[in-house]
């Protein structure tokens with residue numbers, strides 16, 4: 114060992130990481146052996162890293178570290194003097210091409226409120242390392258292109274921590290003096306440090322077995338608190354279904370002897386795909402029909418599958434650097450979506466995916482935080498776990514599949530997995546595999562580098578003997594010089610009597626403009642476009658409302674038909690906002706009434722289609738958002754629909770009763786429609802509807818029904834509202850996930866006094882800002898409430914909460930702060946008020962890097 118140099122102090126100003134600066138690591142870590150002396154206040158981590166110089170150079174070894182207390186350091190067995198205490202990493206100059214570095218560090222789980230690294234949750238200990246949490250456990254080159262074979266030994270008090278879990282397969286276990294015990298774990302698959310995990314706790318398993326396609330036996334276990342074991346059945350069934358599905362649809366088999374899942378109540382995101390040891394936010398594991406809604410149950414299936422699918426798309430093939438995040442996330446969301454389509458109701462699922470993309474990703478792509486699916490620089494990578502990287506990323510995969518066809522896409526995905534197994538790959542590697550099976554990757558790749566939602570202008574023109582579709586693409590965010598994108602758009606033509614005139618056709622728009630000829634179509638036709646939501650684009654210009662009404666009644670593509678009714682409603686809303694006065698909504702009311710008549714055929718579809726566009730979706734169509742004008746127009750449309758369709762809505766409300774335990778698509782669809790119906794019936798907040806909602810709340814055994822009724826009542830001024838909220842809290846107040854719903858439902862209320870209610874809720878003894886689920890329920894529930902959050906007092910309240918949260922958990926704080934970044938789009942007095950709060954945050958001392966990043970981009 115030659116010298117120990119202190120790394121420079123942690124950067125005070127935010128420093129940018131750039132894709133263009135990527136360099137392979139100077140040193141590799143083929144193996145790491147870790148021994149944890151676990152204790153909640155102070156845990157000791159003994160690390161032994163075998164290092165290998167990567168290539169010929171004389172650069173020192175750089176180890177990342179964050180909030181570590183270094184107690185001992187040895188190089189090749191020789192103890193070293195300790196550098197002065199440092200909050201950041203270590204730089205060591207090494208001779209030779211190999212070295213063994215041994216460190217002992219102390220870390221402090223109970224005071225780790227960031228929930229990154231090793232932390233305490235409900236008396237248990239667990240880790241979260243993605244993206245840069247491993248450096249909060251021990252000194253390590255914490256970057257995903259270093260693949261290490263980890264061997265781990267956990268030691269802890271047996272009474273407090275009877276279960277000890279880590280990645281890979283279990284090895285020796287036994288007793289230690291002083292009431293302690295140990296367990297050893299060995300992961301044979303080299304992995305990046307972000308996939309490291311360890312858990313110690315008082316947990317009980319739900320166990321099962323799975324036999325893979327090649328006949329290998331896997332022991333499955335979901336670990337939870339003893340009283341929660343009965344609520345793990347749905348997650349376990351979902352896991353086994355996902356394992357089989359990945360074999361059958363992607364040829365991917367599980368590779369360890371065990372697969373463990375642990376559920377914790379304190380977690381920054383949804384769940385984490387650590388190799389062989391997934392750690393979940395409990396809300397995506399614990400679910401039964403008595404305490405979970407249909408939506409919750411579906412979310413459990415989706416997230417369990419998502420994390421499992423990462424075993425191949427993320428773990429066996431991992432990411433070279435964090436600019437490749439969508440390589441694993443976009444692809445895995447896409448695989449998760451295919452799986453949920455396979456579970457049931459694919460058409461309605463596709464509608465939900467489109468609705469979510471428009472509600473979350475389109476606004477992101479149009480605002481100050483817009484970024485490409487593959488960003489080229491970042492200040493803080495934690496802020497890039499976004500709808501763009503995840504959901505737009507998934508849409509890109511779906512477009513490739515549509516362009517190539519199913520069979521070629523499967524061959525290409527096999528090729529990708531085979532060529533990159535055991536490697537840290539790039540989005541370019543993925544595109545190369547697709548290109549080898551026919552994708553025009555040189556053009557398609559532009560999708561990864563352009564921010565902004567592309568616009569496609571579509572116009573029909575009549576010529577002798579033919580109808581011609583003129584298409585033109587543009588992207589105002591990316592600018593006129595950005596290269597055109599390869600956009601697959603499915604179209605069909607309809608007659609005015611509602612008959613389809615042509616076969617559906619997949620048009621590939623490759624240049625800025627294109628023309629498509631439909632020979633033999635002579636009568637003026639209606640355009641059914643972007644069928645199946647084939648591309649994540651905005652279509653313009655708006656068609657004539659009368660044409661939309663015909664398509665809303667007759668289009669045979671469920672998404673296009675849904676979209677026709679949604680656009681019809683949006684146009685009516687925008688027109689009445691512009692007129693500043695209520696208009697006749699006869700056309701919309703008739704279309705909604707016609708759609709309701711078909712509820713017996715597909716109730717879930719009808720529920721989606723008749724849902725009045727949300728206030729924020731309306732705002733996204735306006736240059737300047739005036740939240741109260743939007744709300745007034747929307748309420749007026751709701752009243753018009755109620756006045757015009759009351760009998761049909763009551764019929765939908767009273768339709769077939771379902772068994773709470775019946776999770777068939779039809780039963781779920783009937784409940785969904787009933788929930789949409791009760792919300793619609795409450796548009797006038799009259800006594801008949803409020804008492805029906807209250808009865809639905811008190812008498813149904815299904816949480817789906819109960820939550821739908823409670824949500825509708827939450828905006829009411831009837832006495833039943835308070836009664837229902839009190840009953841819910843009395844009955845479910847000790848279930849954290851249901852208490853989250855109780856907070857969220859009130860934060861989302863349309864009532865004029867919602868801000869005051871939220872301020873009171875923030876003082877409730879059950880409101881714990883340290884718990885991410887609780888903080889999100891109240892704060893994100895409120896910021897999503899466009900009409901009530903958007904006022905100077907609402908902004909001030911949220912800014913105060915952001916500052917309080919930032920000192921504890923920057924990841925959650927910066928997520929909440931995003932609500933304050935879209936000030937440019939608000940009407941002037943609100944824009945000024947929002948900006949003032951953003952500036953107030955920016956001026957506060959000791960902000961986290963996460964928050965500085967969001968606030969500085971927000972101020973732009």
Ligand code: PHE
Nearest residue numbers: 243244382383384385386498
């Ligand atoms: N990788 C996780 C997923 O499956 C998300 C996550 C990111 C979880 C960061 C925790 C921390 O999507």
Ligand code: ZN
Nearest residue numbers: 419423442445
């Ligand atoms: Zn993921």
